[in-house]
Amino acid sequence: MGIFDIFKSKAKRKEAEKYRIGMEKTRKGVFSRLKKILGSYNEITEELFDELEEVFVMADIGVDTVVEFIDELKNDPRVRGLTSAAELQPIIVDKMFDIYLKGEIVNSNLNFNPNGLSVFLFVGVNGTGKTTTIAKIAHKLKSEGKKVLLAAGDTFRAGAIDQLKIWGERVGCEVVTKPEGSDPSSVIFDAIKKAKADNYDCVLCDTAGRLQTKVNLMNELAKIKRVISREVPDAPHDTLLVIDATTGQNGLSQAKAFIEATDVTGIVLTKLDGTAKGGIVLAIRHIYNIPIKFVGLGEKLTDLEYFDIEKYIYGLFAEMIDDEE
């Protein structure tokens, strides 16, 4: 079994519980079908591969990534010798890990600046949960003993500044704001200045949601990034693209455009507590090499976890593991 041994230790399982609860619906929804499908075939046939493909497509893993995945699976030397479908299971899981890990060690921690102020920039399309994610991360960092400042860089959407202010109060963080309609770069500039003067450890910068096809708005983001790098060398230390787990194939287009504008360094996958699988992030990692750093699993401040591929896949395949024991 190899890969599943990780979960056999108690401590690991407990950690994974939260994912498990968060992703319960996900797991029950589509991925439990995997077991059923494998169980219903005696031999490995084309139809079996078609059904597998369906499972992965339904999880919103990118269409091309799935097609490639299935092709590789068909041609995997380990698969050629197999006689029963059930034996496919560990190979599938193994390959899922490969898609994500690509033989590298993927670090989902934030890249803190060892020599002072760390600046983190949050970007994404409208309505993915940037502001809420910032509040959750602020809460997390604060509980880790960091002094955190928030910059209300969404000066466009009605009510966005107030939304961050309210979160700031709940978390106990100061929020730097300017009136609606101000230049977002200048809000972030002010926040960095304040953070330097008052010895903050990190600044979390909110930005307005924008569809990746709006060239002017994407240019505005590039400008924000320039301002940040000018004020703090090597900053932003992380630029996190916030993606909603319900996002379909458009996630790839989002990743591409935001990477071009802001050199995205990580993904935050939000709303994973619904029935959506967020599989598109696997395709984003597969194609654009961007790792997932956090997952959002609910509306509370504490509903945020560092991304852990083992737990994610555990969440997807948990039923299979349980049944084996």
Add this chain to the structure above:
Amino acid sequence: MPFESLSDRLQMTLRRLTGRGRLTEKDIDEMMKEVRLSLLEADVNYKVVKSFTAEVSAKAKGEKILKSLTPGDQVIKIVHDELKKLMGDEAAGVNYKVSGLSTFMLVGLQGTGKTTHVGKLANFLRERDGKKPMLIAADIYRPAAITQLEVIGSQLGIEVFQLGTNVKATEIVQKGLEYAKSKGYDLVIIDTAGRLHIDEQLMDELKDIVNIAKPDEVLLTIDAMMGQDAINVITSFNDLLPITGCILTKLDGDTRGGAALSIRYLTNIPIKFIGVGEKLDQIEVFHPDRMAGRILGMGDVVSLIEKATATIEEEEALKLAERMQKGSYNYNDFLKQIRWIKRLGSLKGILSLLPGVGREIRNLDIDDKQFVYIEAIINSMTPEERKNPDLLSMSRSRRERVSRGSGRPYQEVNALIKRFEDMRKQFKALAGIDFEKLEQNQMPTNFPKMAQTPRKSRGKGKGHGNFRF
């Protein structure tokens, strides 16, 4: 590219097949694979794709297609027709009470655009149907949701009823409706908090609101970028609430919006409106037939023509066409046209409505600022030069002066003039052609060409390699 249109895909398949004479059933199967991938990339539900391709394939294997000289086009046509049929031909209307206060409510997942669309819809119905709308802020959970609705209300001059966040949503709705009646409003639109369809407690709250408000429309907002999960969300909401229609939001991006097809195929819920931008007037009635083209990546010519005719004053257009035909087309006319196009909205949006240009456009970074540059260049010409384009074509020093004056590089001025001259020649050659055709076919396709000095895309290694797509 990740978002190749169906037409591109089929054309590629056909290229592989050329020189083999007639198509066989196997070739059709090959093409159906492409149809399948294309629909999946548009986020159409897997099951829908399966049964849809089966139907199309059966039709495509008919004698007529296999013997046709342009089988590829025929297949696309079948797919398009089938899609159209599936999506229905008529736009669905809204249900008002015959007299008195009509009540609408918007529901949906978090971040799908409910609050924004409450505002947009109120504004739209006020203008189109002469309604007197009021909004009720019943999202007591998301921080500042009420503020957001109030800001939107004040921008539109529409009253917003709210009782803060410490009162239950049902009570807010109850009191809001009483208030609206007493004030003589005839339409109330209720904003509700975003929620997961599996959150029983919050879904119960919505049921309670429905019981109190007895809404004439319960509209579900669906993010057009949504993937395969769309159908779970829609079925859950529909099972628990009397959903009367959907609003498909964020369609101004590059998403193909396959969820629309899944909704029609798997449920009977009509899509009533689409959100096409962040501005409060950017909402449109949903036209099912046009969506078919978009899902296929085939463009939406009808919308473009409608947009164009609404914006361009006909009389002026006629005059201009006359000048074009006579060959007396000059920079003043050109400037006028640029301004028309600007009024039509984003260049990329317009281009994506045109069939055929789809693919190249998606690969291009188009900056609407190009229009600003063109205007700057033309504004730096003397009135004499604008009237008589030859002056510029013949004098380098004039062109250099225009370059300095507009702050644009000399090469850009040259490129503009060169393209203007090409156009002028084309117009001359076209003289005598039917005006309607000229307006519809020539103008939009020629102008964008001028405006697109393709820009090198920024950024370094990442995202710039040759991906498999």
